[in-house]
Amino acid sequence: MIVSLYFEQQDIVVPGQHLAEGDYHHGDGAYKEKESIYASVIGLVKIRGKTIYVVPLKGRYFPKPRDIVIGTIIEVTMNGWLVEINSPYPAMLPMMQALNRRDMVRAKNNPRAFYDVGESVVAEILASDRTRDPLITTRGRGLGKIRGGLLFKIVPARVPRLIGRKGSMINMIKSELDCDVVVGQNGIVWLMGNPAHCEIAVEAIRQIEREAHTSGLTDRVREVITLKLADLKGE
Amino acid sequence: MSLTSKNEETPLINEKGLRMDGRRLDELRPIHLEVGYLSRADGSAYIEHGKNKIVAAVYGPRELHPRHLAQSDRALLRVTYRMATFSVSERKRPAPSRREHEISMVIRQALEPMLFLKMYPRSVVDVFIQVLEADGGSRCASTTVASLALADAGIPMRSLVAGVAVGKVAETLVSDLSDVEDKVGDADVPVAMASDRGEITLLQMDGKLTPKEFATVLSMAEDGIAKIHQMQKTVLQEKYAQIRDELDEIEEEAKDVEPVSDKPPEDKTVSKSTPDQEKPTADREDPSVTEKAKEPEKIEKPPSKRSKRKTTSKDKGASKAAKRTRKKTTESDTEMKGA
Secondary structure, eight states: OOOEEOSOTTOEEOTTOEEEESSOEEOTTEEEETTEEEEOSSEEEEEETTEEEEEESSOOOOOOTTOEEEEEEEEEETTEEEEEOSSSSOEEEEGGGTSOHHHHHHHHHOGGGTSOTTOEEEEEEEEOOTTSOOEEEOOSTTOEEOOSSEEEEOOGGGHHHHHOGGGHHHHHHHHHHTOEEEEOTTSEEEEESOHHHHHHHHHHHHHHHHTTTSSSHHHHHHHHHHHHHHHHHHO | OOSBOTTSSSBSBOTTSOBTTSOOTTOOOOEEEEESOOSSSSEEEEEEETTEEEEEEEEEEEEOSSGGGOBTTBOEEEEEEEEOTTSSSSOOOSSOOHHHHHHHHHHHHHHGGGBOGGGSTTEEEEEEEEEEEOOSOHHHHHHHHHHHHHHHTTOOBSOOOEEEEEEEETTEEEESOOHHHHHHSSEEEEEEEEGGGTEEEEEOOEEOOOHHHHHHHHHHHHHHHHHHHHHHHHHHHHHHHHHHHHHHHHHHHTTOOOOOOOOOGGGTTOOOSOTTTTSOHHHHHOTTOOOOOOOHHHHHSOOOOOOOOOOOOOOOSSSSOOOOOOOOOOOOSOEEOOO
């Protein structure tokens, strides 16, 4: 059997590009037809073992259980809240998953006292399949309502890059700028801290988003941050 | 049928065999493509195909309103083709016309078979196509941009779709009809296909052609589309490769010792000659695995064409005997892994 690879690790590929032939499997961002693997999205090809997959450079967020996301309440219902989480489907936040038993009684009468339309929450995806809207919870460490700070969106496909290997990138930003950063897997970022520092953080994150597919990014971003911090002190 | 253009001065095809705008019979008009043209859309693209200027924007997959349109097993694809009032010399009335509705549908059907819409049930993918300037063959150019915008939005797809109009002008078969050629010519055949798969997703005909002429004209379309398809791939890759290459240069200047894979975007398909460099050990242990060097051209070759249904126009005696045919690619045996 002929087995061939038509790419190198980390190449930028486009949809329909022939990636390999023969005894390979396809992961996300790729599809198999007869004995061939093709890319289905624009992104970077990778191969692990016999599995070929494409890490997308663009695309919407698709909810996955155990993801941490940041969302905005869009509707208050009888037994919970509907939350916009930047995905094709709105998430359900049932009261059971948001409050303890004591608060439940109060919430039945006035759910808006806890979460009202327009407020934002950090939540975890409990369950998500394509037949129903995803379920989320705000009970857990680091979850709950957002009070203060700065929210903004990045392309969800770049979130892994922003976090970095074992959080290296995000921890660097946190320590360099002494501010708190929460990154939702859905591409929404929450910044808390000194406003001037937050501004630098936003710029740094925008840079990461733009240059996500390049290497040596952590060091480059660190340099930029150091420069900006020096500027700030000089003024 | 008159053999000259409206102003009676320049013949449609001169004695040298060149067309009104100086092109050879099988020559395409100049094409310029841009990806990521709009910043707020999920994906966008811009095309200049001859004098056509068209923008496409893609939003989604997103929540579908009104809800009753939702399909439980797949995303809905909504394509809206609109012409600006100033896109043609006589002001186009701004209300959506019958023609715009038809073209929207035709483009949707040309794109749909190439998309993995089953990955996003109950949602919608919106494609908005705005024609800023029209110059003949705008449905083909629109298909080309729309496909590019969908790829830019990260919508999973089997392949990119490109289109070109071919036809007969002054008793001669020509490729990529211009506005005048389209209006004065004898036959106009818009074709869109997924070039590398050899699958036709849009095929219409207006006018008369013999079966033999039709076959010739179709192969001309295939050649033209292959060229456009190559441009689509290049522009998509360049968008990201450009940023990477610029940064590589900066890094080299700074003498940063960071190992970077710095291949120019053109030889993306270079064979893997050293399998043990990045490949995990699992592959090396298997002696049956042979890494074969392949030429990049190999990949560009389209797979064997499926038998195409050829259609001949039947004379119905009407003022415009037009037979419209469409061949849809079948939902094939493709398997797609969910997210």
